[in-house]
Amino acid sequence: MSIAETTKKPGLSISGLNISFRNKDGWTSVVRNLGFDIAPGETVAIVGESGSGKSVTALSVLGLLPQQSTRIEGSIRLGDKELLSLSPKALKALRGNEIAMIFQEPMTSLNPTMCIGDQIAESIIAHRGISKAEAKVEAIRLMEKVHIPSAARRYGEYPHQFSGGMRQRVMIAIALACKPALLIADEPTTALDVTIQAQVLNLIKELQEEEGMAVLFITHDMGVVAEVADRMVVMYRGDVVEEGTTTEIFANARHPYTKALLSAVPQLGSMSGSSDPQPFAIYDINTGLAAEASVLKSTVDTSEILLDVKDLSVRFPVQQTILGKVTARVHAVENVSLTLARGETLAIVGESGSGKSTTGKLITGLLHPTAGKVEICGKPMRSDTRQSLSRSVQMIFQDPFASLNPRLTVGRAITEPLRIHKLATEKEQDEIAASLLTRVGLSPDIAKRYPHEFSGGQRQRICVARTLALKPSVIIADEAVSALDVSVKAQVVNLLLELQQEMQLGFIFISHDMAVVERISHRVAVMYLGEIVEIGPRAAIFSNPVHPYTRRLIEAVPVPDPSRRRDRHKIADSEIRSPVRPGDYVPPARSYREVSPGHLVQDAGPEWAA
Amino acid sequence: MTGTSLKFTSRQIPAVLLALLLVVSLLAPVLPLQDPLLMDTAARFAAPSGAHLFGQDEFGRDILVRLIFAIRNSLIVAFAAAILAGVIGTALGVMAGYSRGLTEMLAMRFIDIVLCFPPLLLAMLAVTLYGPGPVTLIPVLAIVFVPSFTRVAHASVLSVRSQDYVEAVRSMGASNARVMFSTILPNIAGPLIVQFSFTVAVTVVLESGLSFLGLGVLPPAPSLGLMIGTGRATLAQAPMLLVWPCAALTAMILILNAFCDDLRDRLDPKSSKIRGQ
Numbered sequence: 001m002s003i004a005e006t007t008k009k010p011g012l013s014i015s016g017l018n019i020s021f022r023n024k025d026g027w028t029s030v031v032r033n034l035g036f037d038i039a040p041g042e043t044v045a046i047v048g049e050s051g052s053g054k055s056v057t058a059l060s061v062l063g064l065l066p067q068q069s070t071r072i073e074g075s076i077r078l079g080d081k082e083l084l085s086l087s088p089k090a091l092k093a094l095r096g097n098e099i100a101m102i103f104q105e106p107m108t109s110l111n112p113t114m115c116i117g118d119q120i121a122e123s124i125i126a127h128r129g130i131s132k133a134e135a136k137v138e139a140i141r142l143m144e145k146v147h148i149p150s151a152a153r154r155y156g157e158y159p160h161q162f163s164g165g166m167r168q169r170v171m172i173a174i175a176l177a178c179k180p181a182l183l184i185a186d187e188p189t190t191a192l193d194v195t196i197q198a199q200v201l202n203l204i205k206e207l208q209e210e211e212g213m214a215v216l217f218i219t220h221d222m223g224v225v226a227e228v229a230d231r232m233v234v235m236y237r238g239d240v241v242e243e244g245t246t247t248e249i250f251a252n253a254r255h256p257y258t259k260a261l262l263s264a265v266p267q268l269g270s271m272s273g274s275s276d277p278q279p280f281a282i283y284d285i286n287t288g289l290a291a292e293a294s295v296l297k298s299t300v301d302t303s304e305i306l307l308d309v310k311d312l313s314v315r316f317p318v319q320q321t322i323l324g325k326v327t328a329r330v331h332a333v334e335n336v337s338l339t340l341a342r343g344e345t346l347a348i349v350g351e352s353g354s355g356k357s358t359t360g361k362l363i364t365g366l367l368h369p370t371a372g373k374v375e376i377c378g379k380p381m382r383s384d385t386r387q388s389l390s391r392s393v394q395m396i397f398q399d400p401f402a403s404l405n406p407r408l409t410v411g412r413a414i415t416e417p418l419r420i421h422k423l424a425t426e427k428e429q430d431e432i433a434a435s436l437l438t439r440v441g442l443s444p445d446i447a448k449r450y451p452h453e454f455s456g457g458q459r460q461r462i463c464v465a466r467t468l469a470l471k472p473s474v475i476i477a478d479e480a481v482s483a484l485d486v487s488v489k490a491q492v493v494n495l496l497l498e499l500q501q502e503m504q505l506g507f508i509f510i511s512h513d514m515a516v517v518e519r520i521s522h523r524v525a526v527m528y529l530g531e532i533v534e535i536g537p538r539a540a541i542f543s544n545p546v547h548p549y550t551r552r553l554i555e556a557v558p559v560p561d562p563s564r565r566r567d568r569h570k571i572a573d574s575e576i577r578s579p580v581r582p583g584d585y586v587p588p589a590r591s592y593r594e595v596s597p598g599h600l601v602q603d604a605g606p607e608w609a610a
Numbered sequence: 611m612t613g614t615s616l617k618f619t620s621r622q623i624p625a626v627l628l629a630l631l632l633v634v635s636l637l638a639p640v641l642p643l644q645d646p647l648l649m650d651t652a653a654r655f656a657a658p659s660g661a662h663l664f665g666q667d668e669f670g671r672d673i674l675v676r677l678i679f680a681i682r683n684s685l686i687v688a689f690a691a692a693i694l695a696g697v698i699g700t701a702l703g704v705m706a707g708y709s710r711g712l713t714e715m716l717a718m719r720f721i722d723i724v725l726c727f728p729p730l731l732l733a734m735l736a737v738t739l740y741g742p743g744p745v746t747l748i749p750v751l752a753i754v755f756v757p758s759f760t761r762v763a764h765a766s767v768l769s770v771r772s773q774d775y776v777e778a779v780r781s782m783g784a785s786n787a788r789v790m791f792s793t794i795l796p797n798i799a800g801p802l803i804v805q806f807s808f809t810v811a812v813t814v815v816l817e818s819g820l821s822f823l824g825l826g827v828l829p830p831a832p833s834l835g836l837m838i839g840t841g842r843a844t845l846a847q848a849p850m851l852l853v854w855p856c857a858a859l860t861a862m863i864l865i866l867n868a869f870c871d872d873l874r875d876r877l878d879p880k881s882s883k884i885r886g887q
Contacts, residue, residue: 364781390783403774407796417782463778470782 009040009181010079010098011214012061017074019056019065027071030056031238034074036231038214040181043205045217045229045246047261049485050456052235054218058184061216062099063091078182097127100175102168104187109171110159117143117155120173127178142173146203164352165196172203179211186218193351194512195556201228220485222265223515223558226250227565234258246562264490265560268515268542275539277345277520279497280490296497299343299504300522305378306474306506307340307393312362312372318580327583332358334530334587336372340474343504347517347538349553350527353579356510359527360476363508364393377473391421394467398479400459404451410437410462411447417469436465440495457488464495468503476508481516493520514557518542523598526550529579531590536599546601548608624868631865635682644672646679646832655848667837667851668844676832677858683833684862687744687826688813691751696806698752699759700795706760707767708790718764721757729754729816737825747826751816755809762805766798773797800874807870811863818859834859 019031031053038044046054059065060072063083076083078098086094095101103109111119120142121135130138136155143151146169159167168188175183185204189197205228208215217229225232225246232249234242234257242255253259263281276298313335319328333355340346348356361367363374365386374381376389394417397403404413414436415429424432434444440461451459460480467475477496481489493516499505511517517524518538525535526549534547545551559565592600634641650670658665664673706717727735736750770776771794779793814834820826821835829836834855841852 361777366777366781387783387785390781393781395778395781397774397778399774403778405775405779405793405797416779420779420782420784420788466778 009212009214010081011040011042012038012182012216013075013077014057014061015075017057017060017072017076019053019060019073020071022069022071029238031060031235034233034235034240036233036240036243038182038216040214041208041212042231043208043215043217043229045219045225045232046235047219047222047225047232048235049220049261049487051237053238054235055186057235058101058186058216058218061182061184062095062101063088096123096180097178098180099182099184100178100180101184101186102171102175102188104190110167112159115156115158116162116170120170120177123174124177138177139173142177143170145176145207146170146173147199148173163196165192165200168192168196168200169203172200172207176207176211180213182214182216183208184216184218187220188217189224190219190221194514194558195351195552197224198556198558201558204228221558222262222486222560226560226562227558229562234261250560250562260487262560264486265515267560268518268554268557275522275537277497277500277522279494280519282487282490282494296501299500301342301504302344304342305339306342306344306376307338307363307508308375308378309336309338309359309363310373310375312336312359312369312374314358314362314367314370317583319583325583328580329583329585331530331579331581331585331587333362333369335590336527336530336532338525338532338535340506340508342473342506343500344523345500345507345509345521347509347511347521347524348527349511349514349517349524351512351553353529353577354527355530355579356527357478358530360395360478360508360510363474364395364476365390391417391470392472393474393476394470394472396460396463396467396475396477396480398482400456400463400483403463404459406450406452409448409450410454413451413462414447414466414469417466421470423470432469433465436468437462439468439499440465441491455488456484457492460484460488460492461495464492464499468499471503472505474506474508476510478510479512480509482511482513489516496520514554526553529577531587531602533602533604534600536596536601540596540599544595544599546595546599548604621872624865624872627865628869631681631685631862634678635685638678638682643675643678646671646676647830648672655844655851664854665848665850668840668848673851673854676837677834677854680832680834680837680855681858681862683744683827683831684814684817684859687747687751687817688810690748691813692755692806692809694748694752695755695809696759696802699756700763700802702756703760703763704767704790704795704798707764708771708786708794714764717760721760724753725757727754730819733816733820734823734825737820742820742825742828744827747817747820751813754816755813758809759802759805762801763798766801767794770794770797803870803874807866807873810870811866814859814862814866 014037015035017031017034018029020027020029034057036044046057048054056065061076061083063086065072072084074084078094081094083091083094110116114122117136117139120139121132124130124135124138125132140151140155143155148154148166148169159170162170183204188204189200192200201224204215217225219225229246231245232243233240234249234255236257242249242253242258249258250262253262276296278296312333314333315329315331317326317329320326336355336359338346348359350356358367362369363381365374365381368383376392379385379389381389408416411430411433414433415424418424418429418432430447433447437444437447442458442461442465446454451462454462481492484492496507497520500507507520509517509520521538523536524538524541525532526541526547527533528549534541534545534550541550542554545554588605591603593603595601648671650666653666653670654668656662656666656670662672662674664677667673667676702717702721706714732754733747733750736746740746776789776793779789784793817826818833818835818838821833822839824839826835827833837855838852838859841855845852
């Protein structure tokens, strides 16, 4: 595309934007006095935490906010068109043609009953009115453009046959079908694995260069911002608190909130030289000053092994012949061995399908292993001992909105484990609930309220309080902070560290977030397709990753520093492979070698050659 | 919070009316009402008067009193059958949905078999075999409605059982019975309550239908279906004899449905708040 053509595309210009929603008490202002411009070919990121009004802004550009209950003032111009005064019909024509949007959930934005190619072709036909045959050719061309391997063959496949990353590529292909002037990307990589995230970001940048479109990028992830955005707008509860070029803001943030946000971003490599976890420095949002981060004492006591897992495997049949012969299995966990000492945090990292969550469920006894054993405090986990052992192992889940029973009050939820094990009277339960709530930094008065009244961070604290009710020695945190906003994430991580200091808890910290893992863990196990490919002290893993997969994982983490953008051509379009194997598959015998004391690496198989 | 306000709102009308229905039908035997079976052949088809507000029927019996007792009979049969069906059906559905595997297969196939019989036909069969009357009617109607509860419960359990809070309770070491009945059950109560309301309403209609055919409540005991049946015969002389039981039947079903709809909203702790993102 020539430069002359590129400049023809209009840019987006927003000024004096105010958005209010109607609720039963009148109007609530959700965005106030927002204004910024995006030139063609430029990427502007709106950054903020939940409730900052960033997604609302995106929807207002598309004219997708409900008209009855929304009031929008100000001006949104695309080129010389004022979007706010357009009729709904004219707006409809604009959407898809000149403005396209990609969403966070590629799983739910595609029609599951239509084949992928037809969905792309459909949008081409709708907007360009060309024949079916031409649209098909164009659709395949677009699929190739977004790097979907063997596009022509996969044209007729359905969304469920595509992985998350591939589906997001399809969404991008649909969005680009009509060469829009503006692409709105609302958290497009949040639901994706880190290596896939790198590929999708890369793709968006590449396409932007080719098409010269303006990109409005909405995200909460500072690492992503640093990676893609030319300029950024920081929003806090509906107000713009800071605006400027990405380099400038990262180097020299002025507003306290921006500073707090930036400092809460976990930085890979910030922990070299220390073998113990470190709490995040918590910044005051009003002043931007850091609270004194406490220095932690070492909690690890290797003389007491809390958890001993040996040769654990679990396989699930996914396909059977009519006679019951299994023809395909998921090898979810394969020969996993690990130990956890008192006061130690072992992080299990990996991407989707790596079996890290399944490992957690096996340890708590929620699933029965196909082979191998789990010992907790020296006692084997079996179906007859699960009831009593479950007192020693507790679990925190990823989604704080799903892991609390909506029909129990907070107090009842926290003391539920006590009632299950019949450990306390009603009166004692109330006291325990109150003291646990205080312990996790919440007011004891909230015990009578229901979980839906609380924010994600508060709910996660409630979940932490619940796990503490039985005074366990091991807590399994399955992506416990992944769904939280950065500043809340830092607080919850700090809370976990404090609790470890106080009670010498052992943590199994399951996560895909390498930067948080670096903060919190003593040791790290990297899982890939059900197997541990590398395990060892955290410092050793991060400073000297040996296995090719560990390296790829660490390289894919976005660096929250715009001056250190990755070389985009280095990122390979590889997919995460599936752990589904044929029924007669025999897992290869794996050998491990010790790189340094305690640092074991699986000898990379032939699939890693090159 | 609407739950705590004492102000009378339109939402409370169904509840008040249902309460009135229930109180009157429960207390009917002890209220100072005339005997519903007392005949007064001299005053056949008498028009409404101070002593007989709705008039008198073809045997000179008080229509209002007969309506009250008819509603009482209907409600007793309907609630007894719906509760029986609800308890059995829900238990079956919850166990099927939670344990999966063989239990699920057996329970759901059993339900499919029951579903094969048209309800009315099944009821007629049972009545032919065991003779008419409420004692036959209640278990028959219950069996007819077990499948709908099982299906609703089964489907709801499937969606709830994969929620993290169910996993969380299991990870705390809760027994299966505890997970099923104290964690899952309250969370699937919404659709089940709606199903219950629907069942009570349909049972009232079915009971009336069977009585109308002479297979349900036996004369001279009062029943809406019977009253409609006899009212039909005397339509020319006294149309109100048909209008009153029909109106009572319609009103009762409307009240039941409106009440259960409202109940479902109230039982949901989230309903009073607009959920955040």
